[in-house]
Amino acid sequence: MEKNNMTTTMPRETIGKHKAVFLDRDGTIIKSNPYEPNCSSPKDVELLPRAAEAIKLLNSNSFFVIVVTNQWWVGEGYFDEQMLFKINLKMQKDLQRRGGYLDDIFYCPHRRDEECNCSKPRPGMVFDAVEKYNLDLSQSFVVGDGLVDIGLGENVGCRTILVGDNVERGDKYPEADFKAVDILEAVKIILEETKEDNLK
């Protein structure tokens, strides 16, 4: 299925809704250090092993691949939005060099005390993506290394996969639907879970 062709040749109402995987950025696609801006310049961007391979697999299985990332570093003055743009561009280029492609990157730049509607686990970024790409959340997944990612998935009605060795605790968020060692294992779960959907 060529999604680009479809959106340019058919009216929006008739194309049906697309499936997507919403990916967290820090600790899921690139390395993360939770104690300071883990990534405050493009030179800090370091892809996690198997991230490009995982994203490439999603691309070839007609999932929209969309990053949703909280970047309160911007609102709180650690670096500006232009720097964030350069960082994201570096990540996209590094992925593309290895055959993976992100369809879009949504970020929340607000301060943690702003109570905006886009900061995960709030649904704003996902809802914006649904609008922009005509997505079906019931066919979609959220993958991340943080409990906020799982909370996001719960809030928007996607299946959730927690990656890495997260040891955060708290009953604030529900259990993830699945757990995986990394993003590639998560993608394999997604392909397995959607195999039957495709046969229907």
Ligand SMILES: [Mg+2]
């Ligand atoms: Mg993370």
Ligand SMILES: [Zn+2]
């Ligand atoms: Zn926000």
